[in-house]
Amino acid sequence: MPATRLTVLAGGVGGARFVRGLRAAARAAAVPPEITVVANTGDDLWLAGLRVTPDLDSLLYALAGVNDEQRGWGRAGETERVSGELAAYGVGWPWFTLGDLDLGTHIARTALLKDGLPLSAVVERLAARWPIGVRLLPATDDEVETHVAVVEDGEERELHFEEWWVRTRAKVPARAFLQPGAEHSSPAPGVLEAIGEADVVLLAPSNPVVSIGTILGIPGIRDAVTSTRAPVVGVSPVIRGAVVRGMADACLSAIGVETSAAAVARHYGARASGGLLDGWLVDLADADAVPGLEADGLATRAVPLWMHDEATSAAIATAALDLAGTFARR
Numbered sequence: 001m002p003a004t005r006l007t008v009l010a011g012g013v014g015g016a017r018f019v020r021g022l023r024a025a026a027r028a029a030a031v032p033p034e035i036t037v038v039a040n041t042g043d044d045l046w047l048a049g050l051r052v053t054p055d056l057d058s059l060l061y062a063l064a065g066v067n068d069e070q071r072g073w074g075r076a077g078e079t080e081r082v083s084g085e086l087a088a089y090g091v092g093w094p095w096f097t098l099g100d101l102d103l104g105t106h107i108a109r110t111a112l113l114k115d116g117l118p119l120s121a122v123v124e125r126l127a128a129r130w131p132i133g134v135r136l137l138p139a140t141d142d143e144v145e146t147h148v149a150v151v152e153d154g155e156e157r158e159l160h161f162e163e164w165w166v167r168t169r170a171k172v173p174a175r176a177f178l179q180p181g182a183e184h185s186s187p188a189p190g191v192l193e194a195i196g197e198a199d200v201v202l203l204a205p206s207n208p209v210v211s212i213g214t215i216l217g218i219p220g221i222r223d224a225v226t227s228t229r230a231p232v233v234g235v236s237p238v239i240r241g242a243v244v245r246g247m248a249d250a251c252l253s254a255i256g257v258e259t260s261a262a263a264v265a266r267h268y269g270a271r272a273s274g275g276l277l278d279g280w281l282v283d284l285a286d287a288d289a290v291p292g293l294e295a296d297g298l299a300t301r302a303v304p305l306w307m308h309d310e311a312t313s314a315a316i317a318t319a320a321l322d323l324a325g326t327f328a329r330r
């Protein structure tokens with residue numbers, strides 16, 4: 001693995017599992033590459049007066065080894081005494097649980113933001129508490145939240161992504177995903193360089209719409225990916241027509257993309273035709289999609305994509321890096 005600088009675009013839950021595997025694969029290399037994670041910030045919100053950043057926290061906690069592995073978000077060994085008090089006062093969202101340890105992170109983050117630190121500096125400060133072994137960057141330091149246009153109880157509404165995702169469990173059909181203010185935002189410091197100067201750029205098996213799509217929606221990032229000299233390889237978040245976690249199918253159908261490994265690849269597009277990808281990994285169950293994608297100029301390999309544990313995640317990351325290695329740096 002000659003690559004020494006790896007950059008991965010990632011959301012929260014699936015992204016965290018993949019990045020942990022990538023880190024393990026990197027540590028096993030003769031010359032361990034540096035990893036930069038560009039994390040989705042579209043899920044971020046103000047709640048109970050605190051700035052909450054779900055995907056950054058899923059990545060941070062998982063890489064620190066202090067995450068609730070079952071839920072995929074929040075802290076291990078969590079208690080919920082304070083959230084009980086917030087609910088009693090009717091502050092925050094009763095259906096969006098902020099655990100006590102998690103609140104420590106949100107209070108610290110909010111205090112640092114109020115001291116004037118940009119989000120990227122806050123992330124660096126919070127992450128310094130643990131040896132997470134990667135550089136974790138928010139896609140942007142600006143507040144660009146994902147909102148979902150829905151029709152609920154007969155009226156058109158715009159919900160914060162977290163309300164749509166957690167309160168309605170994505171059951172209220174999304175008519176559109178919006179990123180209000182994105183046009184005035186810019187990538188966080190280091191993001192464009194991490195993409196432009198990488199030896200390999202990876203798209204984690206995260207939600208193509210509200211994680212990868214929202215990262216690409218920050219002005220400059222999509223262009224950086226399409227123009228980087230590094231090979232760009234993505235990992236399908238869909239196996240055998242079903243999303244691995246979460247309700248990404250509700251997001252894909254909302255933008256008219258079929259929930260299949262091939263459709264997501266075509267949604268990202270082959271670089272040869274102006275899209276993002278040089279290579280694409282699909283699960284063995286989707287091996288029948290390989291010839292068609294190859295015919296579309298997408299180098300595609302079928303490998304086991306279920307991330308059961310760090311070892312399987314590392315094998316997926318290694319397969320992605322091996323596929324990237326078949327491309328000469330432009």
Ligand code: FO1
Nearest residue numbers: 012013043053054057073095096097098166
């Ligand atoms: N997800 C839930 O399904 N229920 C919750 O109560 C909840 C609380 C929560 C608090 C902090 C946080 O960072 C994440 C939280 N999540 C919760 C998960 C969240 O919806 C996801 O991490 C992503 O935003 C979607 O991928």
